Every structure is written in structure tokens, then in C-alpha cells.
Amino acid sequence: MELVITAAITSIVALAIGVVIVDGQSSWNVMYDRVNSDVITDGYVARTKFDAVMRKASREKFLLGSSGGSVEVYYYADDSSTVPDRYARFYTTDGDLNLDCGQLNPRTTLSVDTICGNVSACTFKQVGRSVQMILTLDNGTQTNMVVSSAVTQNQ
């Protein structure tokens, strides 16, 4: 009789503890993904890169692609440049956000970098001298929308 009671009590407690442990682990995974999943960290990378490129760009002009699918800005290669002689172009292709950098006159591509993947939507807009990037990242289980605005400020 004592053994049966002990077994019953132990089973109930073990089951309860098991539920708590599983639920805790599940919550932990959700929380961890919300902070460290690829769409979140890629969002930070995309935003930082976008800000950095826009801030060093010339305020003279920038070009928005059709329907805001891309944006091209111009900047100075170094201190000796008297006119903007480099370009940087953000665009999306096959679910990737890419940055194409190169020189002007003659126009030559120097590098094409993939900033992030899992891009489900990306739109660029103009508000005065600032450029907005509305980027949506989706890895199938989690979505992250990044809204960034940066002023092109070099003269």
C-alpha cells in the first residue's frame, strides 16, 4: 500500500515538473528567437549598413527605382575627390538585400555585397533629403519589419 501511494504521488509530481520544464524550455526558445534569430540580427545589420551608406552620401541627388524597389546614392571616394565619384545602390533580388558599390565615369562595379537574406518586402521612399527603408524580413516562422530613415548630408 505504501509503495502504491508513493508511486502515485511521485508520478503526479514528476508529471507536473515535466510540464513545467517543457513549458519553460518552450518559452525560453521563443524568447531566444525573438532576440537572436536570423531575421532579428539581419534587421540590425541592414539598418546599420543603410544608415552608414546614406550618411556618407552626397546630398546633391539620389535615385529611387521604380516603385521604390531600389535606391542609388553617390558619394566621394576620398578627400581628394572634388565631385561624387562613387555610387552605392541598394536593391533586392531573390529574397536578398544587396548593396552594389562602384565608381562613376566610367561606371564600373567594384563590389556587390549581400546585406541580408529572408527579404519578403523592401521599399525605399523619399521624405525631403531623407531616404526611408521599409524592410520586411520573414524566415517562415518569424517576421521582422525594419523602418529606417537617414539623411544624405555630405556636400
Place this chain on the structure above:
Amino acid sequence: MDSTVSKIRCRRGMTLVGTMVAVVILLIAVIGTSSFRYYSAMDTRRADAQTAASRIALTLCESWRGINGDVTYNPITNLGTNLAITQSTTGPAKPSDFTLLGSYAIELDEIHGVIHYATLSWKDVQPGLRALNVVVAWAQRGPGADGTENVDKSFRLTIYTSTI
């Protein structure tokens, strides 16, 4: 036969008290782990909200600076479709010598349930130079009954722009 029964009777097994003591020790360990995870999740949520606040402040400032700090700037028109911005009757206090532009409630998609309140204000420092101030506040312990009663954290950002 008698010697076998005698051997069985001499063995010591687990008693009910021993089992219960083991269960209690296990419970203490589980509760300790749960506590650690609870505070980790809560701190992560707080950090998330603070990061979001700084992002909102910077986005508003840069967007406003893009039109040279125009006093007719309306974040609902410029960012409302993307950031879910609505006009708010309440918001964090602006600096005393700044002119109020407006207060807004902002919700980011990935910060579930956390609403940020932003107050935009401006001040002409000298002819052609304007200071733009954005204060973003949020409720760390949850929004409360009226949405703003628990607002206890804020992030402030001031930038300067040419008005010419």
C-alpha cells in the same frame, strides 16, 4: 525457506519520507531554474523595448531632419503606414523651452504589446539653425488601464538641422 524470508526483511528500501525529501529537493531546483528564466525573459523584453525606443527616436529625427525641421512635419503622414503611428492626447513632457509639435502613440510589429509614446518639439537656436527634440517613453511594467499610467522609462534625442 526461513532464511530467505529473513534476508528479504533485512533489506533497507526507499521510504515515503525519503522519496518526498527527494521530490522537494527537485522542486527547489526546478523553481530556481524557472526564476532564472523568468527574469531573463523579462530583462530581454525590457532591452527589446529600449532598443525599439531608440530606433523610433532616430527614425523620427532623421525623417524630420530630411525636411529641414519644418514645423508642419507630420509623422503620421510620413511614417504612419509603416510604424502604426496615431495621434495621442498624452505623451512624455517636452523640454521647457521647446515648442511642441505633437504627441504620438507608436507600435512596432515585433515588440508585441509595447506601445511607445513620442513627443516631438523644436527650438530655433539661432537664425538658420533649429534643434529638434524627440522624447520616446514606454511602460516597462505593462501599459496599465489607460495605456499611459505605467509609463516610466524614456529615451531622449536632440539633433540640429539647418532650416535654410
